Amino acid sequence: MQLVVARVGRAHGIKGEVTVEVRTDEPELRLGPGAVLLTDPASAGPLTIESGRVHSGRLLLRFEGVRDRTAAEALRNILLIAEVDPTEMPEEEDEYYDHQLIDLDVVLADGTEIGVITEISHLPSQDLFIVERPDGTELMIPFVGEIVTEIDLEEQRAVIDPPPGLIDDRAEIVSSRDDGDMESGEKSGEESA
Numbered sequence: 001m002q003l004v005v006a007r008v009g010r011a012h013g014i015k016g017e018v019t020v021e022v023r024t025d026e027p028e029l030r031l032g033p034g035a036v037l038l039t040d041p042a043s044a045g046p047l048t049i050e051s052g053r054v055h056s057g058r059l060l061l062r063f064e065g066v067r068d069r070t071a072a073e074a075l076r077n078i079l080l081i082a083e084v085d086p087t088e089m090p091e092e093e094d095e096y097y098d099h100q101l102i103d104l105d106v107v108l109a110d111g112t113e114i115g116v117i118t119e120i121s122h123l124p125s126q127d128l129f130i131v132e133r134p135d136g137t138e139l140m141i142p143f144v145g146e147i148v149t150e151i152d153l154e155e156q157r158a159v160i161d162p163p164p165g166l167i168d169d170r171a172e173i174v175s176s177r178d179d180g181d182m183e184s185g186e187k188s189g190e191e192s193a
Contacts, residue, residue: 001083001084001085001099002038002081002082002083002084003024003081003082003084003097003098003099004023004040004079004080004081005022005023005024005027005030005031005037005080005081005082006020006021006022006023006024006027006030006031006059006079006080007020007021007023007077007078007079007080008020008061008075008076008077008078008079008080009021009058009076010073010076011069011072011073011076012055012060012072013069014068014069015062015067015068015069016062016063016066016067016068016069016071016072017060017061017062017072018060018061018062018063018066018072018075018076019058019059019060020058020059020060020061020080022059023122024082025095027059030082031049031052031059031061031080032049032052033049033050033051033052034048034049035048035049035082036048036049037049037080037081037082038080038081038082038083039078039079039080039081040078040079040081041078044075044078045078047063047064047066047075047080048063048064049061049062049063049064050062050063050064063075084097096151096153098120100153101117101120101129101151101158102117102118102119102120103116103117103118103156104116104117104151104153104156104157104158105156105157105158106129106131106141106157106158106160107157107158107159107160108159108160108161108162109149109159109161113134114131114133114139114160114167115131115132115133115134115139116131116132117129117130117131117158118130118131118132118138120143121140126142126143126144127142127143128140128141128142128143129141129142129143129148129158139166139167141160141162141166141167146161147160147161147162147163147166148160149161
């Protein structure tokens with residue numbers, strides 16, 4: 001199975017290094033020296049990583065045969081693709097590869113069907129499941145433990161416990177006032193005449 005692990009950014013310096021936008025949780029495994037990566041477009045590769053280092057919070061890579069800024073700049077915006085065994089699991093217990101989550105059925109704890117995961121959106125603060133509902137509309141569900149309570153790869157489902165308003169338009173409205181702050185003559189839940 002092929003997974004996109006990075007996108008090449010701009011050239012850095014004059015010796016052939018490039019910045020990369022990392023798209024894997026395991027850059028030390030996928031983007032280490034000696035790794036051979038396929039490319040999109042395929043005509044640019046395969047590329048073998050010669051060295052890598054972090055500079056000002058960005059990963060810089062140098063590929064074999066890329067020795068100057070011009071050659072490095074020619075690689076800009078190329079996707080780097082790793083060949084991964086489809087049965088491979090991440091090292092951490094509660095982590096998953098995107099390909100393991102795509103096409104999982106999303107259900108409530110009582111079995112109510114919500115939809116199917118079509119995409120994983122990786123944001124700086126959290127990951128989101130993009131879920132297509134049976135009627136064709138899309139939902140975004142934060143991939144956090146409080147909402148996604150179970151991932152069952154054998155049953156091909158993700159069980160969620162959504163807060164009010166996440167999957168429907170009927171959000172609970174909670175007043176910040178207590179009964180003591182209500183104007184005289186009004187009672188909670190009743191209309192005044």
